[in-house]
Amino acid sequence: MADYITVNDTKHPLPDDPRVSLLDFLRQEVGLTGTKKGCDHGQCGACTVIVNGMRINSCLALAVMHDGDTVTTIEGIGTPGAPSALQKAFVEHDGYQCGYCTPGQICAATAMLDEIAHGMPSDASDTLEGEIQISDEEIRERMSGNLCRCGAYANILAAIRDVAKEKAV
Amino acid sequence: MKPFQYTRPESLVHAAQLSQDTEALAIAGGTNLLDLMKLQVETPDRLVDINRLGLGEITENTDGTLRIGALVTNTAAANHPRIRADYPVLARAILAGATQQLRNKATTGGNLCQRTRCYYFTNIDQPCNKREPGSGCGAIEGVARLHAVLGTSTECIATYPGDMAVAMSALDAAVHILAEDESERTVPVRDFHCLPGDTPWRDNVLEPGEIITAVTLPPPVQGKQIYRKVRERSSYAFALTSVAAIIAMEGDRIARADLAFGGLAHKPWHDPRLSTLLVGKLPSAALFDEAGDLLLEDAQGFGENDFKIPLARRTLAAVLAEATETEI
């Protein structure tokens, strides 16, 4: 059993208390507060991070169960000086109001573009096979795990659509 | 969250032995259990982590069956080439549930064992016979929008909330269970969940010390496979009702009709009489109506969920019409 979790390329020792969620571990023990706590019950997506390439809700995960895993948080996706394509697009499209859901939205969208590239179907896909046709309906379905209390959905969609289309070309 | 001991067992049998203690619970993806532990609905003294014990594989058996390990994630199952190609009703049911983030963690065993979303069950200040036997049922005369209309009891009217198991019930899959004494048994998904009766605290047939190791799908069959889920919003919501269907035609007659329903009962609802009624018949609106009558013959609403009875009837008719290409 490894006794650390790798977060954005740095190893961090596991917490002693098994009750610590991956979310609280990231925020309180690692000190990366980009990942947000909205509901703490898997219902809002604000706590979305990418673990071993897959997006998950870090509030419904115990840090001790992730020993040896690799976690990417919003801080690992880009920096103000070198933002990712999605981060740039969110700024360009005003894909937020208060910004609280934004890290979760961007982590989720980052993983989502990979899922599309790997041909993983969604509930909105017409068929389970073949290349995925990127449509607003597809993006909405795939992003439905990320709620935005400010209702910035139209601009979030526009930002993701831009990057998804660029990637698809 | 109440303090607990976290244990990573050395083997499956060890995991089963540890789970024998009634104060211990197995944890797989944790997406249901941790939620309920935060609410203090579940207060185990020990969590037995059953990840990394080799249950994460999907294997094709030589007899044409497909074995899905209990720790295979919902995402891995829905994307498996054989499941997409031969069991699309299952892939569709999984994709219609929760969100990508949750499906990436949720497992086959955990999904089968997920607990009801009854609002009284998840609120420890409310009476609930399932959570606290003998405390009464808040839902029967209370808020019961999500609740069951079939197979209810005077003790509990909760539903099994999941989607995946509804498709598995239609497919007649089997659950493999390992006990602490190393014995194994296999239970059809159709018999895995219990009706509430006078033991509403019991969701399924698992005994303390039993661990689900896998689910086996029977060899694929011919026919159209459909999963239709009706919910309050078009994504990220539990089913009000759902229908999983495998329908095959021979000429212009129905040759196979395997159906199961979600959101209607304490278990995925499978009524073998529907298949008997439908097979050999010419599809028609009148026949679909008859099927609805049969399905809902004993249905009982509790006020807020009365709408589920006509909703289930119409959803069944719509699915049968689509599968048989019949105008209704």
Ligand SMILES: Cc1cc2nc3c(=O)[nH]c(=O)nc-3n(C[C@H](O)[C@H](O)[C@H](O)COP(=O)(O)OP(=O)(O)OC[C@H]3O[C@@H](n4cnc5c(N)ncnc54)[C@H](O)[C@@H]3O)c2cc1C
């Ligand atoms: C916001 C939200 C929305 C959701 N929407 C849907 C939906 O629309 N449709 C749907 O179907 N589901 C939905 N879910 C539920 C989700 O599918 C379940 O939480 C998940 O499938 C549970 O799997 P898990 O591996 O995380 O289980 P865990 O949380 O780890 O375990 C759940 C239970 O199963 C037991 N258990 C787990 N594995 C085994 C095993 N191998 N043997 C014996 N016992 C075992 C545990 O002891 C525990 O009691 C939703 C969940 C959330 C939080």
Ligand code: SF4
């Ligand atoms: S319906 Fe069942 S789970 Fe809900 S309050 Fe009644 S006893 Fe509890």
Ligand code: FES
């Ligand atoms: S904080 Fe994790 S989903 Fe809301």
Ligand code: FES
């Ligand atoms: S920007 Fe405020 S919650 Fe989304």
